[in-house]
Amino acid sequence: MKYKFLTLFMLLLHLNILAQNKQPNIIFIMSDDHAAQAFGVYGSRLSNLNLTPNLDNLANQGIRFDNAFCNNSICTPSRASIITGQYPQTNGVLDLDTALNQEKQYLPKELKKLGYSTAIIGKWHLHNEPVAFDYYKVLPGQGKYFNPSFHEKGKGQWPNNKVKTEGHSSDVITDLTIDYLVNRDKSKPFFLMHHYKAPHDFFEYAPRYEEFLADTEIPEPSSLYYQPNWGSEGVRGINDSLTTYIGTSVSDRHMYRNYNWMLNGGKYKGKESAHQGYQTYLKKYLRCVKGVDDNLGRLFDFLKSEGLWENTVIIYTGDQGMMLGEHDLQDKRWMYDEAMRMPYIMHYPKMIKPKSVTDLLINNTDFAPTMIELAGGKTPNYMQGKSFINTLKGKEEKDWRTATYYRYWMHIIHHYVPAHFGVRTKDYKLIFYYGKHYLNPSEFDKHYWATQYYGIDRETPHTWEFYDLKNDPEELNNRYNHPKYKDIIAELKVELKKLRADLNETDKNYPKIQYIVDKHWND
Secondary structure (H helix, E strand, C coil): HHHHHHHHHHHHHHHHHHHHHHCCEEEEEEECCCCCHHHCCCCCCCCCHHEEEEHHHHHHHHEECCCCEECCCCCCHHHHHHHCCCCHHCCCCHHHHCCCCHHCHHHHHHHCCCCCCEEEEEEECCCCCCCCCCCCCCCCCCCCCEECEEECCCCCCCCCCCEECCCCCCHHHHHHHHHHHHHCCCCCEEEEEEEEECCCCCCCCCCCHCCCCCCCCCCHHHHHHCCCCCCCCCHCCHEEEEEEEECCCCCCCCCCCCCCHCCCCCCCCCCHHHHHHHHHHHHHHHHHHHHHHHHHHHHHHHHHHCCCCCCCCEEEECCCCCCCCCCHHHCCCCCCCHHHHEEEEEECCCCCCEEEEEECEECCCCCHHHHHHHHHCCCCCCCCCCHHHHHHHHCCCCCCCEEEEECCCCCCCCCCCCCCEEEEEEEEEEEECCCCCCCCCHHHHCCCHHHHHCCCCCCCCCCCEEEEEECCCCCCCCCEEEEHHHHEEEEHHHHHHHHHHHHHCCCCCCCCHHHHHHHHHCC
């Protein structure tokens, strides 16, 4: 009897060890332009609007990262960094026009080596066919909000393998993912990238959300109206001479692109244009956010019903942040926190304690290494990011970064944002506006944007900005010339130069930009 009991005990122990070592499934969920401000759990001015109850619950059952940042706040480069674990000059994707080399679709390749089936459904936006995935069904380019077409693996040769669907894209993408999970290869763990188009502009929400927030006055940021110490000549011009040109606006400020005329037909002037433009902008945007969250509630219910909840790592993020009227700006691209910060939430009951919150300084090159290590692999040497799996286990990271690097390359294109780079620590931020496109003007005519936007060939003022984030989290006061911060700024410049060298992010291939950097480094 004792022998039988001991045998049974050892068998149960063995099965328990096997269960503990079982590779988790991984679902990487990403929306387009979903800013951290547009959550409940991140505690912004919008947190009481009940925008994201399902994502808030996910965060409360897992871990929320408060210092997650992209290294280039624009769709294609950010997505390239996520899938390669590399910075733009290493993976080759500096801007929206550049396709990621198919050989560099590293994340699915590494997970396939570890025995995973791999799939991507929804927005891809890396231009080339996602050949590294076992299955794909992805939107062409930006895709459409309603009745979207998809490129589907097995339906012909790329890019002619299009199939049509009906419905709103957030609903359709969720349906497709659930269908994929029902019919997946159940002999393997799965890695699935589930990507929404929403809430990218121009914010076409499903009709059922028409009344959501209709009678609500959306809280407004003070910087929409008043910020006398914000910015520099690099974003305002000498004596504010470029305020109608740099940075597309919510109000009627910007001469070419503003939400007063884009969303409200140009009916308002001055402060009223800011108020009305903001209210229209935010309600459209937040209705798209609500549609994403509702669909995730549906996906999460499915995972629970199928017994997949406990052994699936669920990650939620946006490909970057979004300016939601702060500084009277729209879109992303800027190094200001609202655009640079990424929401980042992880749920994995077998490892992550509920209600965990961390201020670890991570960026989008770290996502792939972390997923690879969660799957039982090791971070490849060619990846520049680092795994933060210790944080998920409740342990400290060793030799972790104290600063993260950022660079926006697309000088003036689309939203009249000057080219700039900089460094952010937990407490401070230093930005340099070098204000010049990296291509020679003779190459511009190869691109559609050459004749659509004004002044791409011109340099904008070369200036520095510095923000004390502890005392000025909204970045309202540029303290670059304040003597109190002289030593801190000098230290940040040393760190910035080191990061540019260590990360292959110098301007050795762009001597005209390097000339500007050298000339103004000590300004």
